[in-house]
Amino acid sequence: MKSLIQKLVETPGPSGFEYQIRDVVREAIGDAADEIRVDALGSLIAVKGKKTDQGLRVMVSAHIDEIGLMVTHIDDNGFVRFTNIGGINPLTCYGSRVLFMDGTRGVIGMDGLDAGKTPKLSDLFIDVGATSKEDCFVKVGDVCGFDRPFLDLGKRMVAKSMDDRISAAVAIEALKQIKTTPHEIHFVFSTQEEVGIRGATTAAYGVDPDLGFAVDVTRSGDTPRMAARMATALGDGPAIKVRDSSFIADPRLVDWMVRQAESARIPYQMEVLEAGGTDGRAIQLTRGGVPAGCVSIVCRYIHSPSEMVDTDDVENAVKLLVKLLSEPIELD
Amino acid sequence: MTTKLEATAGKVPEIGPSQLDLLEKLCNATAVSGDEHEVRQIVLEEIRSIADDLKIDALGNVLAARSGQGENRVRVMLAAHMDEIGFMIVKKHDDDLFEFERVGGIDERQLPGKPVLVGRDHIPGVIGAKPIHMTTAKERKSKIESSSLRIDLGPDIGSKVKPGDRATFATRFEVLGPSIRAKALDNRLGVATLIELLKHAPDNIDLLAAFTVQEEVGLRGAGVAAYAFDPDMAIAVDSTPAYDLPHWDTEDQNVQYNTRLEAGPAIYVMDRATIADQRLVALLTETGDKEGIPYQHRQPGGGGTDAGAIHRTRSGIPSISVSVPSRYAHTAAGIARLDDWANTLHLLHAALSRVTPELLAGERRD
Numbered sequence: 208m209k210s211l212i213q214k215l216v217e218t219p220g221p222s223g224f225e226y227q228i229r230d231v232v233r234e235a236i237g238d239a240a241d242e243i244r245v246d247a248l249g250s251l252i253a254v255k256g257k258k259t260d261q262g263l264r265v266m267v268s269a270h271i272d273e274i275g276l277m278v279t280h281i282d283d284n285g286f287v288r289f290t291n292i293g294g295i296n297p298l299t300c301y302g303s304r305v306l307f308m309d310g311t312r313g314v315i316g317m318d319g320l321d322a323g324k325t326p327k328l329s330d331l332f333i334d335v336g337a338t339s340k341e342d343c344f345v346k347v348g349d350v351c352g353f354d355r356p357f358l359d360l361g362k363r364m365v366a367k368s369m370d371d372r373i374s375a376a377v378a379i380e381a382l383k384q385i386k387t388t389p390h391e392i393h394f395v396f397s398t399q400e401e402v403g404i405r406g407a408t409t410a411a412y413g414v415d416p417d418l419g420f421a422v423d424v425t426r427s428g429d430t431p432r433m434a435a436r437m438a439t440a441l442g443d444g445p446a447i448k449v450r451d452s453s454f455i456a457d458p459r460l461v462d463w464m465v466r467q468a469e470s471a472r473i474p475y476q477m478e479v480l481e482a483g484g485t486d487g488r489a490i491q492l493t494r495g496g497v498p499a500g501c502v503s504i505v506c507r508y509i510h511s512p513s514e515m516v517d518t519d520d521v522e523n524a525v526k527l528l529v530k531l532l533s534e535p536i537e538l539d
Numbered sequence: 540m541t542t543k544l545e546a547t548a549g550k551v552p553e554i555g556p557s558q559l560d561l562l563e564k565l566c567n568a569t570a571v572s573g574d575e576h577e578v579r580q581i582v583l584e585e586i587r588s589i590a591d592d593l594k595i596d597a598l599g600n601v602l603a604a605r606s607g608q609g610e611n612r613v614r615v616m617l618a619a620h621m622d623e624i625g626f627m628i629v630k631k632h633d634d635d636l637f638e639f640e641r642v643g644g645i646d647e648r649q650l651p652g653k654p655v656l657v658g659r660d661h662i663p664g665v666i667g668a669k670p671i672h673m674t675t676a677k678e679r680k681s682k683i684e685s686s687s688l689r690i691d692l693g694p695d696i697g698s699k700v701k702p703g704d705r706a707t708f709a710t711r712f713e714v715l716g717p718s719i720r721a722k723a724l725d726n727r728l729g730v731a732t733l734i735e736l737l738k739h740a741p742d743n744i745d746l747l748a749a750f751t752v753q754e755e756v757g758l759r760g761a762g763v764a765a766y767a768f769d770p771d772m773a774i775a776v777d778s779t780p781a782y783d784l785p786h787w788d789t790e791d792q793n794v795q796y797n798t799r800l801e802a803g804p805a806i807y808v809m810d811r812a813t814i815a816d817q818r819l820v821a822l823l824t825e826t827g828d829k830e831g832i833p834y835q836h837r838q839p840g841g842g843g844t845d846a847g848a849i850h851r852t853r854s855g856i857p858s859i860s861v862s863v864p865s866r867y868a869h870t871a872a873g874i875a876r877l878d879d880w881a882n883t884l885h886l887l888h889a890a891l892s893r894v895t896p897e898l899l900a901g902e903r904r905d
Contacts, residue, residue, distance in 0.1 A: 223814030226905040247855030249903035277809055277839040280794040288794045290840045308905050347836045348808035399814060409855030
């Protein structure tokens with residue numbers, strides 16, 4: 208699974224520019240799905256199983272976009288100004304390297320070189336090695352992501368886009384491991400989550416599910432001097448979401464997810480995320496409303512170029528998702 | 540009517556005296572978000588004879604369809620919002636002074652002293668300002684909250700005005716050489732463009748024109764319009780700020796100008812509400828290159844257009860925005876160049892003429 212994760216996290220794919228990562232996902236799924244389609248916003252939808260009397264049409268959504276940058280201006284000396292795609296923290300930008308969709312690389316510098324100051328995005332620029340506007344080969348509207356190789360620390364894994372490629376890996380692995388299911392499962396590899404849960408919105412309308420799960424990362428509360436109140440910790444198992452700031456998981460579904468985890472002896476933790484949203488919102492609010500929940504993978508340093516997850520959490524998230532999707536779903 | 544229709548259909552639309560007259564009428568009309576009646580009437584009058592199907596939906600959007608000819612026609616939605624930023628009367632005080640709130644994004648620093656027109660009867664008034672004789676140096680350094688400003692209508696007149704009435708800036712449309720100066724260029728430029736495109740619709744597509752409501756308060760009209768049309772693709776036609784004032788390209792560079800006047804229609808790659816479909820970005824830029832029509836990329840960043848609501852509708856709709864640049868948007872008076880308007884119209888017409896099913900046959904790409 209780690210080689211799949213490496214391939215997924217190292218492929219660039221900022222929101223709206225998910226062409227390459229979509230192909231990586233499609234290749235990884237191979238012939239494990241009964242049907243694969245792509246919707247107008249670029250979400251890849253892989254269908255597995257036929258709906259039986261005991262089954263539902265279930266949507267499982269993991270987003271394949273990542274945060275990134277878009278070029279807004281190139282000055283006379285070839286320095287490149289940019290804006291954010293999704294939630295970029297300027298603190299993590301200075302000195303970072305970026306990779307454009309065409310393979311061009313660059314580094315991020317800062318006005319005035321005042322190392323003591325916390326920059327605003329408008330204080331930062333990308334240097335692609337150009338000496339003038341004329342020999343600068345990027346143009347306004349071009350897009351890049353952070354350029355950071357996958358780092359395997361054994362028990363922990365680090366990469367620039369664990370949010371949310373780790374969930375894409377979990378969904379792909381679950382899709383492959385599910386042997387029998389009463390459900391018709393629509394695995395959605397959604398686009399444009401980081402800019403406002405857009406891909407899952409149109410995908411959910413198209414799938415028209417009876418019930419759905421998002422799979423996403425969530426914050427960890429186990430690093431020094433945490434300001435946020437967060438009970439989650441790396442290594443304590445996949446998290447079952449109760450709420451985030453975009454939706455409140457269906458409490459019947461939360462209870463059922465807990466019972467399933469316990470009956471399969473899969474470690475789990477409960478998640479209450481006070482800031483952050485997921486595709487679960489799009490599923491819940493589509494059409495006439497749909498019961499929705501979320502399986503989360505706890506992650507440190509989210510939206511930095513070095514997001515860290517726990518290897519056991521990832522494996523247990525696959526087990527939990529397989530368990531949830533292999534049996535009839537009972538809400539009471 | 541049919542003969543007139545055949546005489547213009549498919550031909551390249553031009554900006555002449557009658558188009559300027561129409562733009563003047565549109566800019567001088569009052570259509571603050573939620574009460575777009577006046578502009579809607581002008582639009583209906585212009586397009587009634589040329590639309591194959593015409594309706595007004597529950598929110599007040601004008602939905603006009605014009606069918607092309609031949610097989611496999613792409614259904615293209617074009618959206619231009621009819622509403623403008625403005626004011627709503629909230630309370631009457633003594634002496635016919637009216638408290639008001641802002642509708643849409645208006646910087647309250649530029650309100651004091653501006654003439655306004657209130658209600659459907661366009662009753663003239665003014666947002667009063669304290670004369671400089673009476674102010675202290677300290678007062679002149681701070682802004683006045685809009686909640687402490689009043690619209691002054693004078694005695695007798697005030698009885699005709701009630702809470703809920705809308706008001707706009709009183710600026711009248713003027714042609715200034717190569718430029719136009721008016722209120723509400725955002726987005727009467729788009730409305731006028733869309734009317735011309737409807738009159739000269741290319742035959743290769745079904746043109747689905749939505750003159751939308753309530754854009755300035757959150758893209759509300761466009762979503763329901765897109766749901767009703769259920770198109771194959773969409774283009775929002777709007778007006779966007781040009782902040783190309785001195786120093787925009789000098790040593791101390793202004794690197795956040797959004798767009799520039801005289802650089803042609805502004806093609807969007809990304810704003811706060813939409814990441815444009817790159818197939819449509821390519822359609823527009825390739826059309827501009829091939830036809831020799833100038834264009835510019837609007838700087839990616841903030842702002843939003845009707846495309847933001849449209850592209851998320853149903854199972855998703857490939858969408859993009861094109862705007863006519865204008866200075867001083869959302870103030871009492873904007874400035875735009877006639878050439879930018881004409882080039883926007885030409886670029887859109889040429890691009891629509893090139894739309895084929897192959898354009899959207901593949902997957903969304905980068």
